Structures are given as structure tokens and as C-alpha cells.
Amino acid sequence: MNVSEQPDPAPAQMDENQLRQNLITALRTIYDPEIPVNIYDLGLIYDLEISPQGDVAIDMTLTAPACPVAGTFPATVEDRLSEVPGVASVRVELVWEPAWSIDMLSEETRLELGLL
DSSP states (O other): OGGGGSOOOOOOOOOOHHHHHHHHHHHHTBOSSSSSBBTTTOEEEEEEEEEEEEEEEEEEOOOOOTTTTTTHHHHHHHHHTTSSOOOOEEEEEEEOSSSSOGGOHHHHHOOOOOOO
16 A cells, blocks of 8 residues: 555544534434424433544434434434544443423423523
8 A cells, every 4th residue: 555545644633522512513403303492402302422533422302202313313313523623433221211291301401492
């Protein structure tokens, strides 16, 4: 292999805290189709893990198991997060435990929806 065929060196790893904030910002651009609130503030993201290599693993739920987007929503989340600089890969797992409830809304979101 000559020099021109060598792969580009890996990009400098982004600070994990900054990457986490960028991922949360991206999650806040994805809205639940039935409730006018983004999925992060709605409490649908249960776990967000980032490896030192930029691999992202998300455990998320939906407001109801019979949600009409259950089959496509994880891919939507994966696609959006894959666009964030510093992300090498994204895996979204749909989980049902604990079941989502209105108690998982952020206080700001409850106020916004008139629930406080």
C-alpha cells in the first residue's frame, strides 16, 4: 500500500461531555408524533452511553407499546444522531421497562403543557 492509499487518521476524539451535550441537542430536534414535545424532554430516553471511540448506545421507550411509529422511530433516532460530529456509530434499543408515564416529563415540559 502506498502513502496515498492509507486511510485517513482517526479524527481527534471530542470531549465526552461536549459530545453528550451535542447528542442531547440532536435528540431535542426529534418530536413525538402525538405530543408536541421532543423525545428527550418527554422522558423517552432512558440511557445514553458513549464509548471513548464515539460509539453511542441509547435505550429509549415510547409513550405506548402500540405507538404507530414503534417500527420506524428507533431508525429515525439513529439517523439523526449519526449526523452529530464525533459519533462513530449509533445503536438504539427500544425498551418497555420501566413503562413510560407522565411523571417522566421534565418540570419545564410539564409547565409548558399546563400540567403544573
